[in-house]
Amino acid sequence: MTDITNEAEFREALKEMSLTNQREVGASFVEHVASLADDERIGFAIRVASNMDAAEDELTAAHKAAKSAAIDCYTRCGADADWAEQAGYFVARAASAIVAPAKDVGRDGPAWTAAVNSRMARTCSNIDTNPEAESQETGQQYRILEDYLKKRV
DSSP states (O other), rough: OOOOOHHHHHHHHTSSOOOOHHHHHHHHHHHHHHHGGGGHHHHHHHHHOTTTOOOOOHHHHHHHHHHHHHHHHHHTTTTTTTTHHHHHHHHHHHHHTTTOGGGOOOOHHHHHHHHHHHHHHHHHHHHHHOOTTTHHHHHHHHHHHHHHHHHHH
């Protein structure tokens, strides 16, 4: 595997992965931004998605918990655009994606959905202080996927 340096390579590498592997690498993406959401339900989703032998009932419970966390954050964001709560919302959405039932996984897969929501979370958390945050998170995701793929070979 060559280095991942752009979105096309990133998406292609994710596309070639099985659902279980996408959940696992997606969990790494979520874990990287989990500190932006102070919610134990996010950690639960990460643990379940990281478990390649997770049972369907575990995935279902984690998905419900992560969706609930997203709804809670969304309602706290309000019209004031609380960027910290907005970040938490996107982390919870990313967590929900990695444990979504197979029938609900979109064509781009859970890892891609987790990646873009993680980027949004990072952007929200740094919107006033670090305009380079999104591109930094993208580069970190490239490294996470590269490391993951190297371990699997």
